[in-house]
Amino acid sequence: MAVIGAGAVGTALARRLVQAGYAVRAVVSRTVADAEALAEQVGGAPASDRMAAVPPEVRLVLLCVPDDAIPAVAKQLAATEHPWPQTVVAHTSGGRSASALAPLADAGAPTLSFHPLQTFARDTPPEAFDDIAIAIEGEEEALVAGRALADALGAHPVVLSTADKARYHCAAALASNGLAALMGTVQEVLSTTSLREADPTALFGPLVEHTWANVQERGAEGALTGPVARGDRDTVAAHLEALSETTPHLVPLYAALSTEMARMAVRRGSLAPDEARPLFKQLREAVQSAQGMSR
């Protein structure tokens, strides 16, 4: 195999596949030093910043470059001499479909998108692939290779339609990046109180962990507690007032999340629609007033 893009995902994938018995025959990246650093970790494969460095015996090429770079890299690769019809080419983007590899498909390569549903940094250990889902999308011949590759990683493949990719990736981004951003806002609100010196992860960790355990056990709707789920409008009003005094830019986020909480509580039958209606109105008005203030 060859890895293009020696970043977070390229590094984790290459290290894991070497553990699984794959041989890395080339690492290509924009910066030669980064390609060399990865090559060293996976058996000393040739490292380069040129696509032509992919040797002809390679039968699997993994493009682990930023989403926006995929079409250009695919074009450069397709322009090299290579037996493309015998070479599976995958990219690891969650949002882009296999069609981002069109120049390689035109050259005869089976192409797929192969998205590990995990968050990676450059030092993420290969075990991060254990039991995760890998969303695969593409033509049937490429999907067969994608299933085998997911198995080799110790993960399990889930097949996505091209039309679902953006929505699927939106859900993944909310689960990971959305959660990180939410914890950032928790920290920001905390910093406006006398607990500003406290470690927010130590303070809120047990609450977050217990909530997550409840979500796992009862689902998101079943895990919902708190003033919105109880229809406690005075407490919600106090939250909105406190936020508008110190962090008014967080009012729309609080209102949007609370609106979803109220919808969930109505769906599960713990909040009557008659009780929810004034709550929705209260939250809508808070957003309008926050927007009015920011004008």
Ligand SMILES: NC(=O)c1ccc[n+]([C@@H]2O[C@H](COP(=O)([O-])OP(=O)(O)OC[C@H]3O[C@@H](n4cnc5c(N)ncnc54)[C@H](OP(=O)(O)O)[C@@H]3O)[C@@H](O)[C@H]2O)c1
């Ligand atoms: N990180 C995650 O949590 C995660 C999870 C699932 C999927 N993905 C997807 O995986 C892909 C890679 O993401 P990442 O997080 O690994 O990004 P990253 O850490 O930024 O790594 C991207 C790598 O691609 C190289 N690169 C950039 N442009 C290039 C080009 N034109 N030609 C060759 N190499 C190029 C970079 O160059 P240098 O040589 O300069 O380092 C870098 O090593 C993306 O499609 C992303 O959506 C990411």
